[in-house]
Structure formats: structure tokens, C-alpha cells
Amino acid sequence: MNKSKIRIGFIGLNPDKQWASIAHIPALGTLVEEFEIVGVANSTYQSAKKSAEAFQIPLAFENAQALILSDEIDLVVITVKVPHHYELVKAALGAGKHVYCEHPLGNGLEETKALAALAAQKNVVAVVGTQLVAAPELLYLQQLINEGYVGRVLSSTLNGSVNNWGDNVISHNYYINDKSFGATLFTVPFAHTLAGVIKVLGGFGKFKAEMYNNFTSVKVTDTDEIKSKTTEDQILVIGAFKSGAAFSAHYRGGINATSLVWEINGTEGDIQVTSSSGHAQLLGLKILGKKSDEKELKNLIPPAEMYQGLPDDPLVRNVAAIYRLAAGDIRNDTRNAPTFEDAAKLHQVLSSIEKSASI
Template sequence: MTDKPIRVGFIGLNPGIHWAATAHIPALKALPDAYEVVGVANTSVGSARKAANAFGLPHAFENAQALVNSPEVDLVVVTVKVPHHHELVTAALNAGKHVYCEWPLGNGLAEARELADLADAKGAVAAIGTQMRVAPEVEYLRQLIADGYVGEVLSTTLVGSGGEWGGQTDAAHAYLYDKANGATVLTIPLGHTLAGMREVLGDFGDLSARLINRRGATHVSDTGETIPATSPDQVLVQGALESGAAVSIHYRGGMSRGTNLLWEINGTEGDIQVTGATGHSQIVQLSIRGANGDATELAPLTPPASAYEGWPDNSLTRNVARLYALVAQDIRSGTRAAPSFRDAVALHGTIDAIERSAAETASK
């Protein structure tokens, strides 16, 4: 492919506070030489026209199939709810397009495998939006561990809050509370963080888990109704990494008045703590502290200033922009540097193992 901007078509782009508008559009604007957003398809042509007008896009497609069939689109970006990923990504790949799909890739492991197989068969660049993996702080952490800052890793502990999956939500997010939709505290905030943990510490080994639903219902603030909550709001995981290091995880729905993200890595020569404002580690600004050798107190560990140069100041936009930069490299150069559908399958496999373990525990 030439060095002309890669033409992007969005399936699921709306003005306002929606994810594509707040994260993807600013990220692409930060890469003007690499990308040009040319069109959108939404649930109706009226919605597509509204979005196209709001973002100054030349094309408002009648539907998703029209978008993926268009010769004006090189890269299809899928930013809709999880249950629609399989159908839309399949259509894009069958139309010969490259694809960037938001995480989770599919509604479960089987769908993810099907999409990865199809992407491989089509030879497409197929990227998954696990952008925590490319955060400057995570890349710095990976190097610290590789350089032996903590020595041999003995254990890692993770505590986080999902924000949603608590006692109150709004109509736009009510679908998160139905576990059948595949958008749970396990798959989204913890899933993103598991991708980052794997990037730093390697693959997971044997895991055992419990999924607990303590609330059972949630209040929808803008409609006044109370809806059932079948999605677990407590996720407990323990086990080991492939390296043998111990793993302990507790993610919970809602927000805590105390700790909302704490990730510790403990080793034979030192310790590291990673903290953030919420358990959505892919979005928030991460802070790192550590100590090793004779040091007795944790001190800030900051990535070099060069890691942030040329990138957006906001961590939400910056991480997505860094992933898009890898996608552009892959499309133009034939590399496979961006998190891929195969990476997504591996992450889905870990989540599937957690779900199966929890189901076995619950059946006893």
C-alpha cells in the first residue's frame, strides 16, 4: 500500500460521550499523515448522517454492508456492542477489508476463534483494541521486569473496580448487566488488564475462579426502572503464571471509596506497585512506584519523557493512538506489530478458563 492516508470507515460512531467519539476520533486526528476518516454506518442512515455531519465526513452509509463494500474504505473500525462484533467483523473481512475491532473480539471464545481463522484466511490486518498493551507505562514495566528490577517474580496481586456493574447505571449502559451480552466486569475492565499483565509477566498457567453476583439488580437513573443484573459483580481468581509465579485477582463492580486499581509485582530483589483511578487500566493514567536492593520505601518510577513525546496528553486517547500507529505500520509494511485477533483468542482463552472454573465451583 502507498503512503497515502489509510481511509477509515466506522461502524458505530456517534457524537457526544460515546467511546468512538471520545477516544478513536481524537486518536486518529493525532495521526493525520496515517489516517483519514471517510465514513460511518450506524443503526440507521439518519444516525449515520448525523454523525457524518458532526465529524465532517464525506460518507454516511446506508448500512454496515454498504460501508464494508465501499472502495472508499481501507480499514473498518467496529465500535458497537459485543453481540454484533461477529457479524460485522465477518462482513468486513469477507469484503477484503482490514479491521480494527474493539475488545472483546467475540461474545465468547468460539466466536473469537472463528474471526481469527477468517482473518488469517483473508490475509488481513486484524487488530484488537487491547490498548493497555501499548501504553507507555506498560512498555516501561515490561522493560523493568525484563531487566531484573524485581529479580525473579514471585507473585503478582491485582485489585480493581469496574465502575459499572454497581448499583446504578443509565440506559446506554444497561446492556452491561446482562451476562448474555458478553460485556461483563470480567471481559471488559479485567479483560483489558489481563492483556496488560500478560504483556509484562507472560502467559497465565492454571487458574481457579469464582464469579459472584451480590447485587442481582441495578437502578437505571434516566428511566427510573430497576433491572435484573445477571452479570457477576465480583470476580475472584487465583493460580499461577506459566513462570510459576503466584497470581491473585479481585475485581468488583462499581467504585470503591478506597482502592480502585492496585497491581503489585513482588520479586526476589524488589517490588513494584501500579495504581490508577479505576480498574479500566486501558484508559486511566497509570502511576508506578518501586523499590529494590537496599531501598526500604517505594519511590516513583517514571517512563522516560521520550515515551510521551509526540503523543496526546490524555491517557485515554494516547493509548488508542499508539495502537493505531501500529495498525498503520502493519497495513503499509506487512508487519504484524499491533495486538491481533490471535492475541485476542489467547485472552479469550484465559477468560474462558476463568468462567469454566467458576462454573465448576458453583456446581459443587
């Protein structure tokens, strides 16, 4: 083990095509000068040993606490389901470790705020995986807005759809239909995209919201069971940014024709951002724009240097971009990767939207 590298311990890494194995592992494979995966802990020791063997990781820990307390680990990466985030992140912060936790950081606003406060108290690098905010296309879009491509922003409209959260699901994904698990249309694809919107256009002023559930039950296709669905599949928000620009959003679940269309309109031009899914954090974004004296939209392609050193696959690339920022933060005591404080601010917006929709 090379102590000049940042030594990672995974909590929740399995070789069966789950998120950590399809995104984190290949992302870290492009950053071998910065990171070394040293250990893994899963729900059982047998599972940890299986993952350690599959990914050629030196250490399999008997449990998460053993990994957290190990002197061999610098950065604890937590990629388990949301209800387990709070206790694991709290323990890692308590041990003085740097932490990278997948979004949503906490299962609700109070957990998220508590973890953000603890991270600030411990003064460690605490990163949340809202990877869209580090995507090259999103950073280029932010640059275009800041440089005045559209002039003063007057309005922005966001429409997204995904094929999850409809009336059927496979058994290992059923949990996303149970609101208590914290991994909903609202808290995952909508929230990931909202984090990008806020980065580009700033925070929100006033807004109103509605959320609806069109499918109150789902068929579990591999077992033929019918189970309840408590998560909303329609999210609507209308309001304004602090700048005064108008904002509207509509996210839809259970739609086969998945898409994302995000428009930004200003005094001097317009920008349209599109993707093939409302899961904007997983896919590349296409940016089109036109100035007010132009008739047609044209491609606005990010400079090649924005992609330098990053993987081609956007699903992996955006995660690698987060890790690259995290490495700089750990080495230089900076806070350029999305922080737990950012997560708390995002969740405050989500909580306000949810409160508005409940009135």
C-alpha cells in the first residue's frame, strides 16, 4: 500500500452491477495516481471478502466500524442505501476520517443538517455525491451564463422524465417506491438536477409546489407480487430565483419516453439543455443556444480541456470529476467538491418544496 496516495475504504461495494461497482470503481481506475482502494466492508464479512477478491482490494473488514477505525483508511466512501447513511457517516466523522457519501446524504433534512454540522466541527473533507455539479457540460453552462451569453436571465423552465416510479418494478429496486427509504423521484433524479440548476442560476426565492402519486401500487415483475407505492411520481414547482428570474419545473415518473429539457431565457439570448433522461447526473448534456439576433439554435460545445483526464462515459466521468475535486480538497485543505453544507442547503430547498406541496 502506497501511503503517498489517498487510501479509500468502501462501505457498500458489491461486484453485481450495483452503483459503486459500475461508477465508483471505473472512476477511480482513472485516478490511480491519487487514490488507492485499500479496504471494503459490507453487511457481512463473507460479502466483504467476495468484493475484496473481485476487485483485488487488500483488506476485507469484518464490519463497517472496523474499517472506519482502521489506520489504513484515509477516506471512507459510503455507497449503501440512504437509511444507513446517517449512522455510518456519523461514525466516520467521529473517527476524524474524510468522507464521500452518496446523495441523499441523510434521510431527511434533520439528518442532513446534523451531519453537515458535525463535518464542520471535525474540519474534515466531507463530500456528497451530487455529481452533476462537477460535470464538464454543467460547468460550461455556468460559464456561459456568468459571461452573459443570454444577458440577464429572465426565466428558466425544467422538464424531466424517467421510467422508474411507474406501476412496475423488479424486486431489488422496490425500495425506491417506499418513501421511508429516502430514494425517490423527488430526492434522487429531481434533486440531482436541482443541484445543477442552483449551481448555474443561484438560490431560490419564493415558490409553490404540488406533488402527486398516480400509481399507488406496483407489480413486482419477477415475483408477481403487488405492493404499495408511497412515492410521488409527479413533481411540479413554480416560483422565482433570488435574482427575480422566473422558474418552473415538472418531473414525471413512470414515463417510457425519458427525457430532459432545461431552457434558460434571457434579455440577449436563449439556451436549451437536453439529455435522454431526467437522470441528468448519469448522462451527458447537450447544450444548444442562440443569441437574440439569431434564428436557430446551434451547438455550444464545451472546450476539450474541460474533459481532459476524465473518462468518456458520462456516468463514470461525473463521478471521477467529484473524486478529482475531493483529492485536491484533501491535499490542499480546500472545499471545491460538493460539501455536506451544500447537501444541507439542497435538502432545505427540498424540504420547503415538500412543505409547500403538503398545504
